Amino acid sequence: MLGMPLRRRLRLFVATVTAALLALLATGTASAIQPRGITDEAHLMNDLFWIVTIAGLVVFGLVGAALVYAMIRYRRQNDELPPQFHGGGKIEAAMVGVPVLIVIGLFTISMIILVQIDDKAQDEALTIDVTGFQFSWQFAYNLNDLGTNTDPNAEGTIAVIGTPANDPILYMPVDEPVEFLLKSNDVIHSFYVKDFLYKLDLIPGRVNSFTVTARETGDFSAQCAELCGTNHALMRFTVRVVERDEFDAWVAAEAARQLGDGALVSTSGTQGD
Amino acid sequence: MATVAVPQLSGYHRPAVLDWIMTVDHKRLGILYLYFTLFFFAVGGILALLVRTQLAVADNSFVGNDAYNQIFTMHASAMLFLFIIPVWAGFGNYLVPLQIGAADMAFPRINALSFWMLPPAGILMFAGFIVDGGAADGGWTAYSPLAQQTGVGMDMWIIAVIVLGMSSTIGAANFLVTMFRMRAPGMTMFRMPIFCWTMLVTALLQLLATPVLAAALVMLFIDRNYGGQFFDPNGGGNVVLWQNVFWFYSHPAVYIMILPGMGIVSEILPVFSRKPLFGYKAFVFATIGIGGLGFSVWAHHMFTTGSVLLPFFGFMTFMIGVPTGVKIFNWLGTLWGGSISFPTPMLFAIGFVSMFLIGGINGTYSAAVPVDFALHDTYFVVAHIHYVLFGGSVFAVFGGLYYWFPKIWGRQLNERLGKLHFVLMFVGFNVAFFPMHMLGLDGMPRRIAVYADSAGWEALNMLSTGGAFLIAVSMIPFLIAVVMAFMRPKDQPDDPWEANTLEWATTSPPPDYNFDSLPPVRSERPLFDARHGDEAH
Ligand code: HEM
Ligand SMILES: [Cu+2]
Ligand SMILES: [Cu+2]
Numbered sequence A: 001m002l003g004m005p006l007r008r009r010l011r012l013f014v015a016t017v018t019a020a021l022l023a024l025l026a027t028g029t030a031s032a033i034q035p036r037g038i039t040d041e042a043h044l045m046n047d048l049f050w051i052v053t054i055a056g057l058v059v060f061g062l063v064g065a066a067l068v069y070a071m072i073r074y075r076r077q078n079d080e081l082p083p084q085f086h087g088g089g090k091i092e093a094a095m096v097g098v099p100v101l102i103v104i105g106l107f108t109i110s111m112i113i114l115v116q117i118d119d120k121a122q123d124e125a126l127t128i129d130v131t132g133f134q135f136s137w138q139f140a141y142n143l144n145d146l147g148t149n150t151d152p153n154a155e156g157t158i159a160v161i162g163t164p165a166n167d168p169i170l171y172m173p174v175d176e177p178v179e180f181l182l183k184s185n186d187v188i189h190s191f192y193v194k195d196f197l198y199k200l201d202l203i204p205g206r207v208n209s210f211t212v213t214a215r216e217t218g219d220f221s222a223q224c225a226e227l228c229g230t231n232h233a234l235m236r237f238t239v240r241v242v243e244r245d246e247f248d249a250w251v252a253a254e255a256a257r258q259l260g261d262g263a264l265v266s267t268s269g270t271q272g273d
Numbered sequence B: 001m002a003t004v005a006v007p008q009l010s011g012y013h014r015p016a017v018l019d020w021i022m023t024v025d026h027k028r029l030g031i032l033y034l035y036f037t038l039f040f041f042a043v044g045g046i047l048a049l050l051v052r053t054q055l056a057v058a059d060n061s062f063v064g065n066d067a068y069n070q071i072f073t074m075h076a077s078a079m080l081f082l083f084i085i086p087v088w089a090g091f092g093n094y095l096v097p098l099q100i101g102a103a104d105m106a107f108p109r110i111n112a113l114s115f116w117m118l119p120p121a122g123i124l125m126f127a128g129f130i131v132d133g134g135a136a137d138g139g140w141t142a143y144s145p146l147a148q149q150t151g152v153g154m155d156m157w158i159i160a161v162i163v164l165g166m167s168s169t170i171g172a173a174n175f176l177v178t179m180f181r182m183r184a185p186g187m188t189m190f191r192m193p194i195f196c197w198t199m200l201v202t203a204l205l206q207l208l209a210t211p212v213l214a215a216a217l218v219m220l221f222i223d224r225n226y227g228g229q230f231f232d233p234n235g236g237g238n239v240v241l242w243q244n245v246f247w248f249y250s251h252p253a254v255y256i257m258i259l260p261g262m263g264i265v266s267e268i269l270p271v272f273s274r275k276p277l278f279g280y281k282a283f284v285f286a287t288i289g290i291g292g293l294g295f296s297v298w299a300h301h302m303f304t305t306g307s308v309l310l311p312f313f314g315f316m317t318f319m320i321g322v323p324t325g326v327k328i329f330n331w332l333g334t335l336w337g338g339s340i341s342f343p344t345p346m347l348f349a350i351g352f353v354s355m356f357l358i359g360g361i362n363g364t365y366s367a368a369v370p371v372d373f374a375l376h377d378t379y380f381v382v383a384h385i386h387y388v389l390f391g392g393s394v395f396a397v398f399g400g401l402y403y404w405f406p407k408i409w410g411r412q413l414n415e416r417l418g419k420l421h422f423v424l425m426f427v428g429f430n431v432a433f434f435p436m437h438m439l440g441l442d443g444m445p446r447r448i449a450v451y452a453d454s455a456g457w458e459a460l461n462m463l464s465t466g467g468a469f470l471i472a473v474s475m476i477p478f479l480i481a482v483v484m485a486f487m488r489p490k491d492q493p494d495d496p497w498e499a500n501t502l503e504w505a506t507t508s509p510p511p512d513y514n515f516d517s518l519p520p521v522r523s524e525r526p527l528f529d530a531r532h533g534d535e536a537h
Helices: A003-032 A040-074 A090-118 A244-259 B018-024 B026-055 B063-101 B108-116 B118-130 B153-182 B194-226 B239-256 B259-273 B280-296 B311-337 B344-367 B369-375 B378-409 B415-440 B458-486 B528-533
Strands: A124-135 A135-144 A157-161 A169-173 A176-182 A189-193 A200-201 A208-212 A218-224 A234-244
Touching: A040 A090, A040 A200, A040 A208, A040 B311, A040 B344, A040 B369, A090 A189, A090 B311, A090 B344, A090 B369, A124 A169, A124 A200, A124 B153, A135 A169, A135 A218, A157 A169, A157 A244, A169 A244, A176 A189, A176 A200, A200 A208, A200 B369, A218 B153, A234 A244, B026 B063, B026 B108, B026 B118, B026 B378, B026 B458, B063 B108, B063 B118, B063 B153, B063 B194, B063 B239, B063 B259, B063 B378, B108 B118, B108 B153, B118 B153, B153 B194, B194 B239, B194 B259, B194 B280, B239 B280, B259 B344, B259 B378, B280 B311, B311 B344, B344 B369, B344 B378, B344 B415, B369 B415, B378 B415, B378 B458, B415 B458
Parallel strands: A124 A176, A169 A234
Antiparallel strands: A124 A135, A135 A157, A176 A208, A189 A200, A189 A218, A218 A234
């Protein structure tokens, strides 16, 4: 009689914990579907994300199941002392061996993917100069460094400058490598585009760079990811990935607007050369 | 009938308050540490509720952007520097001398000094809110050059953190000497209670790492006030240098924040499984291993700076998973084949194991360097931090409080209220922090005061805020249980839990001098041996 309510309470507790663990598992799996990425590099990272997720879920499932099983199977039923087991050589070796195998495996895969991502960096890429400042962004394009459609005789730079109230738009062409040069003159910022699955810091005193190839057109929201002061949360921008001719048309229009007519050897004219 | 005149020693009785202020008794100092740190847990908690209220809905203007930066900075600073790091000194002060069978710490007066450095530092840090420019607002990481820009509250923060660091440095020396020199006869190093071992490694980390932080903070102070330019590229300084020295301290510091919690859990699990800790030596070596590796992974907080040797730090970070995995096996093996009961301390201990497991797994995502490029500085990392520091450390704090309450205050906390507390906190915690994984994957950066409606983050943020308030509600049954306990007389026997270690071999609470006599120490479980003789070995 005395044991009944205790056992019932126990069972309730175990059921709650199991349910909670299962719910976590389910949400974990669902959430894992979220990151997608629109660049070649992001697709690589996404593969790694899945590998880590699967490894994590397996570890979580096994350990969680063992935990719940032990709590039910070995709950106290009488006053008898259980065997006083202290552990031993073989099991302790396994305790070290299993995690070693898991982490070496994951590390190796991470490095393979890291190398592949770095491999993508290419010289002939279109270059965009990104400067972060408190609290917005400047995106500058050098007219003789426009990637596949560069006119070496072109001179001048066009720039898009935002304000906290007016988010700037970063134009870039689809299906070709684009290199970003990141600079800051005040504090540290971080250039974070969720759909690149990538971020890199803008650090006063040094220039960071990375290259991506976008594979989807559209507008992608992005923002600063390193605390940089009062309006850090308002350092938002939009990445607009467009087809090459649309990009060229935009460059031509901006050049005309910012530099006056004739500053740019008409980009549309150099097309198809 | 003959009477004997007993000479009165003195007619003067020191008022109780003075007694507490002048005390050099490790138990009283331990209790002062606990009161102090739990107070700042409450303060930090209120700041957290402000943060969660602001983020509950999109485009909110409950607090302004400036105020928000101060609030989240002071939330983290209070929780880390004024709660979780010193709370272990509180448990350690109370328990280490008792667990090794000593009468006090090695240097009782220095011990009092360590404690009394905390209140002025706490006041100084929070006084930032009333000065011009407000409290520190550069995050608890105080990245330069941002940390050069803000008002005098930042200088107060720097000085406060230096003082807190000095407190824990001399406290660490005290713990080490106590454990090396004052163990009871028969207590070899490998018979020391596992909580003491974790305090020992923690003290070593503090001794080696905290002075580095002090040096960095002094440099920052000079940069701010005397044109030092250590971290200013325009004067030949280096911005990333700050991050290197800061994390050289602060990565070991994350272990300072959790190792004693692991120790507490490793005391509780064996008692309520009625078995020894599975793989005691493996646990000790894993703890030492974590401490050692902890010094070689700092740059994993800097993967996106573009100036880190990625393969090395990625590898070392993964390697930390090995001793961590060993500990999970220690705990599972302890439960396995046991005779397990589930009083409140045990619930918190098992809560710790399950939540820390998640905290280890979601840490792996950031150790995989290319994945960290996506997740760094997003809410995913906020989830990780809290699964280890709240689901881990804070659950261990409460497990320890429920477990040692009868020893420290001579009374039991009500079991029903304790279980209610656990369930509410466990559910509230997961509701508050699990959605942050999804928010991070969906691109929400950390440390932002507002987000746009169009970002689509509102629903999960609302859910998370609900969980945060549920955690706050879970404190109510705890507080009621404490008040109820203090309304009762001290009625606890020496050893209410049938425990293993020496603190249970004396009265509850123990007398000033701790022990009338000590049982012989022939294993890491002297009280178990005394209860069961040799039958069980
Ligand atoms: C298997 C174990 C662990 C691994 C692999 C791991 C890995 C990491 C990594 C790579 C980061 C950097 C993430 C980023 O900023 O992008 C990080 C952040 C952090 N970790 Fe862990 N971690 C582990 C355990 C712990 C433990 C035990 C604690 C503390 C008790 C902890 C506390 C923190 C904190 C406080 C931060 C964030 C600091 C900040 O930026 O404010 N971690 N962890
Ligand atoms: Cu920012
Ligand atoms: Cu770290």
